[in-house]
Amino acid sequence: MTDRSHLIDALRALLGERLSTGQSVREAHGRDEAYSAHALPDAVAFPETTEEVSRIVTLCAGADCPVTAFGVGTSLEGHVIPVRGGISLDLSRMNRVLAVNAADLDAVVEPGVTRKALNEHLRASGLMFTVDPGADASLGGMAATRASGTNAVRYGTMRENVLALEVVLADGTVIETGTRARKSSTGYDLTHLFVGSEGTLGIITKLTVKLHGVPERVSAATAAFPDVASAVDTVILAIQSGLPMARIELLDEVQMGGMNLYNPDLKLPEKPHLFLEFHGTEAGVAEQVETFRAIAEEHGAAGFACATRTEERTRLWEARHNAYYAGKALRPGCDGVVTDVCVPISALAESIARTKEEIAAAGLIAPLVGHVGDGNFHLLILVEPGNAEELARAQDLAHRVCKLALNLGGTVSGEHGVGTGKLKYMAEEHGAAVGVMATLKRAMDPRNILNPGKLVALN
Amino acid sequence: MTDRSHLIDALRALLGERLSTGQSVREAHGRDEAYSAHALPDAVAFPETTEEVSRIVTLCAGADCPVTAFGVGTSLEGHVIPVRGGISLDLSRMNRVLAVNAADLDAVVEPGVTRKALNEHLRASGLMFTVDPGADASLGGMAATRASGTNAVRYGTMRENVLALEVVLADGTVIETGTRARKSSTGYDLTHLFVGSEGTLGIITKLTVKLHGVPERVSAATAAFPDVASAVDTVILAIQSGLPMARIELLDEVQMGGMNLYNPDLKLPEKPHLFLEFHGTEAGVAEQVETFRAIAEEHGAAGFACATRTEERTRLWEARHNAYYAGKALRPGCDGVVTDVCVPISALAESIARTKEEIAAAGLIAPLVGHVGDGNFHLLILVEPGNAEELARAQDLAHRVCKLALNLGGTVSGEHGVGTGKLKYMAEEHGAAVGVMATLKRAMDPRNILNPGKLVALN
Numbered sequence: 026m027t028d029r030s031h032l033i034d035a036l037r038a039l040l041g042e043r044l045s046t047g048q049s050v051r052e053a054h055g056r057d058e059a060y061s062a063h064a065l066p067d068a069v070a071f072p073e074t075t076e077e078v079s080r081i082v083t084l085c086a087g088a089d090c091p092v093t094a095f096g097v098g099t100s101l102e103g104h105v106i107p108v109r110g111g112i113s114l115d116l117s118r119m120n121r122v123l124a125v126n127a128a129d130l131d132a133v134v135e136p137g138v139t140r141k142a143l144n145e146h147l148r149a150s151g152l153m154f155t156v157d158p159g160a161d162a163s164l165g166g167m168a169a170t171r172a173s174g175t176n177a178v179r180y181g182t183m184r185e186n187v188l189a190l191e192v193v194l195a196d197g198t199v200i201e202t203g204t205r206a207r208k209s210s211t212g213y214d215l216t217h218l219f220v221g222s223e224g225t226l227g228i229i230t231k232l233t234v235k236l237h238g239v240p241e242r243v244s245a246a247t248a249a250f251p252d253v254a255s256a257v258d259t260v261i262l263a264i265q266s267g268l269p270m271a272r273i274e275l276l277d278e279v280q281m282g283g284m285n286l287y288n289p290d291l292k293l294p295e296k297p298h299l300f301l302e303f304h305g306t307e308a309g310v311a312e313q314v315e316t317f318r319a320i321a322e323e324h325g326a327a328g329f330a331c332a333t334r335t336e337e338r339t340r341l342w343e344a345r346h347n348a349y350y351a352g353k354a355l356r357p358g359c360d361g362v363v364t365d366v367c368v369p370i371s372a373l374a375e376s377i378a379r380t381k382e383e384i385a386a387a388g389l390i391a392p393l394v395g396h397v398g399d400g401n402f403h404l405l406i407l408v409e410p411g412n413a414e415e416l417a418r419a420q421d422l423a424h425r426v427c428k429l430a431l432n433l434g435g436t437v438s439g440e441h442g443v444g445t446g447k448l449k450y451m452a453e454e455h456g457a458a459v460g461v462m463a464t465l466k467r468a469m470d471p472r473n474i475l476n477p478g479k480l481v482a483l484n
Numbered sequence: 485m486t487d488r489s490h491l492i493d494a495l496r497a498l499l500g501e502r503l504s505t506g507q508s509v510r511e512a513h514g515r516d517e518a519y520s521a522h523a524l525p526d527a528v529a530f531p532e533t534t535e536e537v538s539r540i541v542t543l544c545a546g547a548d549c550p551v552t553a554f555g556v557g558t559s560l561e562g563h564v565i566p567v568r569g570g571i572s573l574d575l576s577r578m579n580r581v582l583a584v585n586a587a588d589l590d591a592v593v594e595p596g597v598t599r600k601a602l603n604e605h606l607r608a609s610g611l612m613f614t615v616d617p618g619a620d621a622s623l624g625g626m627a628a629t630r631a632s633g634t635n636a637v638r639y640g641t642m643r644e645n646v647l648a649l650e651v652v653l654a655d656g657t658v659i660e661t662g663t664r665a666r667k668s669s670t671g672y673d674l675t676h677l678f679v680g681s682e683g684t685l686g687i688i689t690k691l692t693v694k695l696h697g698v699p700e701r702v703s704a705a706t707a708a709f710p711d712v713a714s715a716v717d718t719v720i721l722a723i724q725s726g727l728p729m730a731r732i733e734l735l736d737e738v739q740m741g742g743m744n745l746y747n748p749d750l751k752l753p754e755k756p757h758l759f760l761e762f763h764g765t766e767a768g769v770a771e772q773v774e775t776f777r778a779i780a781e782e783h784g785a786a787g788f789a790c791a792t793r794t795e796e797r798t799r800l801w802e803a804r805h806n807a808y809y810a811g812k813a814l815r816p817g818c819d820g821v822v823t824d825v826c827v828p829i830s831a832l833a834e835s836i837a838r839t840k841e842e843i844a845a846a847g848l849i850a851p852l853v854g855h856v857g858d859g860n861f862h863l864l865i866l867v868e869p870g871n872a873e874e875l876a877r878a879q880d881l882a883h884r885v886c887k888l889a890l891n892l893g894g895t896v897s898g899e900h901g902v903g904t905g906k907l908k909y910m911a912e913e914h915g916a917a918v919g920v921m922a923t924l925k926r927a928m929d930p931r932n933i934l935n936p937g938k939l940v941a942l943n
Contacts, residue, residue: 184673208630217676218677455670457658458659468926
């Protein structure tokens with residue numbers, strides 16, 4: 026094992042008590058929410074400024090020591106696990122909102138600000154930050170994993186909502202990747218290169234993100250469908266019609282069973298459902314709801330219910346946000362193996378139908394929820410803790426779902442990312458382009474110190 | 485001078501008559517619409533397939549010969565000019581629409597398809613491709629320069645409208661940068677790395693682009709304002725209110741003078757104007773128009789006029805599209821020096837006001853038009869052909885406008901790109917990030933054969 030005591034001493038001299046080698050702190054930084062092997066960092070650093078991040082990375086570079094950025098630990102493919110040890114760089118103390126520019130509809134934040142903290146900060150401004158992956162993740166982590174969520178169909182993912190970044194490179198250099206101007210055509214798009222790079226090309230120390238005006242009117246709705254295909258066809262037609270739905274979520278009949286168990290007041294039929302949200306003016310939302318209802322009913326929807334009162338909407342979307350726990354309620358005490366894939370929307374109904382055949386063949390319980398406007402769905406495969414045979418069956422099922430998505434022209438992750446969990450699919454999904462990714466990684470991080478072992482396999 | 489006769493022979497063996505060394509063909513590929521020095525390629529190649537592009541690039545790599553991609557030649561900063569000779573790669577014969585996927589709202593096209601050709605192809609489908617830079621540019625060229633235009637405020641620029649690319653790399657390798665899935669979080673965002681890379685990292689041979697449904701209703705409107713600041717404040721408030729304007733264009737009083745000269749039927753007051761377009765349902769558009777009118781009139785707008793009939797709208801937007809010629813009508817027989825900058829919208833009014841002071845100080849005529857929803861504006865500086873002193877004054881004015889944009893937190897090009905024309909500002913705009921751009925260029929094109937001398941200055 027490498028002796029990193031000199032490095033640890035130098036980091037302690039820089040950070041004092043903000044450098045921890047305590048067992049419990051290291052353990053808290055040795056895992057995420059993925060069902061994957063844990064690994065401990067040698068130490069955890071808690072920087073408070075960009076300059077400190079730069080000095081930490083410079084020291085680590087000098088010692089050939091891995092640096093793995095850590096936000097709040099809600100990643101789902103092992104991204105924050107320091108698989109080769111080294112320093113876990115916990116950015117939670119860099120949590121200031123530096124500026125809110127109302128006229129420009131943007132905000133400048135440090136990477137440890139969470140999405141809920143930003144929206145709380147914005148409460149009196151009439152503005153909102155829209156990317157909502159469910160977890161109260163940090164914005165740095167959301168940018169690094171190209172996070173997305175329920176309202177990406179209207180407002181976009183982190184790909185569309187990050188305007189510019191400040192990044193510390195592998196040699197400690199600090200760069201800015203853009204300005205607050207809404208667009209630019211000067212030079213390579215470094216912002217998008219770092220968004221989704223999972224901490225392997227640089228450490229994000231500042232973000233400029235887009236904001237949106239809070240709509241005058243918000244309505245929520247639910248509709249039950251005879252089958253998944255009818256629900257998907259409804260979504261396709263609604264999008265083609267230009268209906269600007271803010272959220273459109275699919276929950277299959279298995280998931281709905283869990284929802285009813287977990288939320289006793291919900292009492293919705295155990296059929297595939299769409300949960301929707303409409304944003305706009307009062308008249309605009311009313312028109313959207315009626316247009317959607319007509320399309321849905323043409324496709325056999327029943328029990329279309331619309332909620333405009335805040336409490337009703339909140340109850341409905343809280344239920345959707347708790348889908349993970351509702352799914353687990355189907356098998357109390359179980360663990361969950363999670364996967365997410367995304368296909369062209371025209372292939373979504375087939376993708377889901379064949380996924381459900383695979384679930385049946387595997388003899389497992391696996392509720393399905395989908396950001397169906399994007400062609401993206403998640404599977405939560407329930408397994409008995411400690412049952413190795415069942416875990417292997419669940420992992421095989423997740424593997425089959427990924428292969429299906431690839432065969433249908435899709436991707437093995439719509440929003441969770443690669444980490445270590447999806448690394449084995451990169452060559453099949455990207456072909457010769459993985460060579461370009463390796464070239465970029467080698468050029469920008471020649472010592473391979475930034476989150477090594479993630480996203481891109483180096484020879 | 486390098487002897488490239490062996491290479492030319494090899495290319496002729498591959499392409500036959502589709503390799504031209506004729507003077508007039510070379511001259512047609514030695515210029516764009518920029519006011520910059522021309523330079524001739526040694527030969528012009530007209531490939532018809534990706535495989536041919538790959539073989540051409542491989543042959544050029546073996547001979548250390550530059551390859552400069554050419555679409556239709558409407559770039560504005562010298563992008564397509566082969567400043568170091570070599571091969572001009574004319575992609576106009578790769579002009580097939582390969583697929584239109586209506587359910588997925590996307591199309592797959594070859595790079596030589598122009599935006600008008602694609603929209604003509606889509607005519608019966610109820611779908612449209614929205615990026616409209618004015619010129620009937622090729623989609624490959626538009627992706628390579630991250631083009632934008634009048635309706636980017638609602639539908640986005642090429643940055644938002646390219647889903648995936650096929651690219652030939654500097655060693656002839658062919659890669660795909662994504663799938664037709666709407667989103668993915670697997671790996672580095674190579675699509676965005678190539679969008680805006682101006683042919684310096686690879687040759688785009690296929691594009692998957694987003695389509696949008698043709699709206700049920702389209703209305704156009706014009707409004708005259710007492711000054712530019714009132715017009716800009718109107719735009720800011722309209723955007724904050726969530727008004728989904730499809731186009732919102734500013735034309736200053738000088739430009740309006742040209743418009744009236746060039747379009748005798750127009751007869752609009754010579755005051756700053758906004759030209760607008762609203763897309764939506766019939767009721768939705770009516771509501772947008774009324775909301776906008778109220779905001780505009782609060783800011784002193786007069787003569788608000790709305791056109792819903794197709795002929796009226798077409799007349800108005802044809803006039804806007806011909807703004808370049810209308811501007812030139814202010815000084816018949818003149819040449820034009822064009823520049824474009826983009827700033828945070830909160831800085832737009834100041835940026836324009838100070839630009840107009842610079843125009844006055846320079847003693848030149850320079851009409852101004854702006855994609856004001858994005859904070860982007862263009863200046864057309866009119867100069868007497870052959871008058872070197874006036875040309876120098878015009879170039880100095882353009883330089884001052886760029887410096888002003890940088891000082892106000894903006895970029896020296898919102899949509900025209902770098903080419904050779906804006907190369908000198910890259911270090912000031914991007915700081916240490918230009919080092920990353922050079923690293924990427926060297927890693928991906930170690931022989932510097934792809935459009936050398938553009939976008940990034942190598943040591």
